[in-house]
Amino acid sequence: MAGCTGIAPPTRHSSDCGAAALQNKIGLPVTGSSADDVRVGGAPVRSKGDVRVIAPGQAVIHNYSDARLNLETDGRGNLKRAVCG
Numbered sequence: 001m002a003g004c005t006g007i008a009p010p011t012r013h014s015s016d017c018g019a020a021a022l023q024n025k026i027g028l029p030v031t032g033s034s035a036d037d038v039r040v041g042g043a044p045v046r047s048k049g050d051v052r053v054i055a056p057g058q059a060v061i062h063n064y065s066d067a068r069l070n071l072e073t074d075g076r077g078n079l080k081r082a083v084c085g
Contacts, residue, residue: 016048016084017047017048017049017066017067017068017069017084017085018045018046018047018048018051018069018082018084019069019070019082019083019084021046022040022045022071022079022082023082025040025041025043025079025082026079026080026081026082027078027079028040028041028078028079029041029042029076029077029078029079030053030071030073030077030078030079031077032053033053034050034051035047035049035050035051035069038051038053038071040071040079040082041079045069045071047067047068047069048067048069049065049067049068049069050065050067050068050069051068051069051071052068052069052070052071053071053073054070054071054072054073055073055077056073056074056075064085065085066084066085067084068084068085069082069083069084070082070083070084070085
């Protein structure tokens with residue numbers, strides 16, 4: 001249909017939310033639940049924005065924020081994946 005446009009996906013910037021620094025910490029325990037207290041392998045996590053810890057099967061809102069660090073954990077609470085969004 002002429003004049004109809006789709007919604008553009010969010011723009012993904014090249015800035016890193018802190019996920020790149022955690023790629024070598026996959027498999028280490030994640031503790032805490034906010035940017036103020038979350039740790040991976042006992043070390044504090046540095047992020048440019050919010051930090052969201054996501055357990056297996058946990059429902060999350062899919063609103064993209066390039067500054068937010070998402071820490072996905074496995075069933076034992078260990079880091080499975082760290083991504084911006």
